[in-house]
Amino acid sequence: MTQPYTYLIGWPEHNTWYYGVRYANNCMPSELWVSYKSSSKYVAEFAKAHGSPSITQVRKTFHTKDAARLWEHKVLKKLKVVNDEKWLNRTDNKAIVPRKGEEHHNATRRGKDSPFYGIARPEVAELKRKEWTKKIRCIIQRAKKSQ
16 A cells, blocks of 8 residues: 655754655554655755764645655755755645646746846857857758759
C-alpha cells in the first residue's frame, strides 16, 4: 500500500530546514530517513557535510499523490522558502511536471507575474539573437533565389 506524505527535516543547530513530499509507489511514512533520505541534492550535500538531521518529521499523510504534491506546494509558498536562506528548498513549484492535459500552475504567469521577470539572462538573449540572424539570412537567400 502506498501512503504519500509530506515531511520536515532539519538541523536546528544550523537553523537549516527542508520541507518535502514523497509519493513513490509503495512509499510509507515509516521509511523517512531510514531507507528514504530525500530526493534533494541540497539535502544530500548538507547531510554529508553536517551529518544526519536531528529533526525528521512526517508532517501530513494523504490518500493521493496529487493531494500531497499540492499540499507541499502550498506550504512552500506560504513559508516563502525560495528567498529564505534557512531553507534548503530551491523551488516552491509542484513536485513534478503536470501530466498531459493538465495546466502547470505557472502557465498563465506572464510579464511582471512571471518568476523570471527582471532577471537578466544575456546568454539566452545571445542565443536568440543568433537564431533570428540565421533565420533572417535564410529568408533573404530564398528571396534572392526566387528573383
